[in-house]
Amino acid sequence: YDRELQRQFQDRRSLIDNLPEATRRGELSVYLQPKVRLPSRKIYGFEALVRWDRDGRTVMPDEFIMIAEESGMVTEVDTYVLVEAARTVAAWNALHGTAYHLSVNLSALNFTSQGMVETVRHAIEESRIDPTLLTLEITETLELRDWPTAQSTIRRLRARGCRISIAEFGTGYSSLAYLRLVGADELKVDRSLIGEVAVSDEARFIVDAVLDVGRNIGMEVLVEGVETSEQARVLEEMGVRLAQGYLFGQPQPAEEALSLAAGTAGRATDDLAG
Secondary structure (H helix, E strand, O other): OOHHHHHHHHHHHHHHHHHHHHOOOOOEEEEEEEEEEOOOOEEEEEEEEEEEEEOOEEEOHHHHHHHHHHHOOHHHHHHHHHHHHHHHHHHHHHHHOOOOEEEEEEOHHHHHOOOHHHHHHHHHHHHOOOHHHEEEEEOOOOOOOOHHHHHHHHHHHHHOOOEEEEEEEOEOOOOHHHHHHHOOOEEEEOHHHOOOOOOOHHHHHHHHHHHHHHHHOOOEEEEOOOOOHHHHHHHHHOOOOEEEOOOOOOOEEHHHHHHHHHHHHHHHHHHHHO
């Protein structure tokens, strides 16, 4: 008997038991983190993230998304985030005349689900978001085992105008074969490759190689996990044009993130006018 293992098991069991009711009780919240263009650092879009407000405590995705995948409940979580984020960003764009992009993480399990295309269609029609502004990110926490179904799903989503991004590249099951088979529009370089890019020649060499691969097969490349001005400067010199990270903005509740972006854009316009 191990008291700590017993506690961990009970916590895990409790999360599994409570998660199905979380969306119905309004406990899940959509947060947005800005994505910027370099070198201007102008916000062009957001990544949708999820938080679970449980018993007065904010549960981070790292604590429950893997459990949701393993227990088969991740589809419900992903669908909730997709619908809510699309509705919020589309409403903001319509009201303010903006054209913010939105990217939403989807588990690899969803890309082998026959209902994924219908779910995305419903989210687009209900929110009235421009599908060309919607990017669906394939996360690599699980390996894609049913490639024919996944490829069919991806083709149908792209036919609807959506973009596909391979997230967390450099971790998990990412490989050159993965890039070829998925046929995505965007390659998202994982933060684990960025941490030492400002101080290590080897780190820069690896990132530069990933950039070359993405460009040579016609994919846009977004670098996430940018936390310092020095990292941003080095990445700009390497030709990175799309970035995300705490340097440009932390995840905020959706409406707050959009309002903050509007304020930032206003200040940038005033600076240029001055």
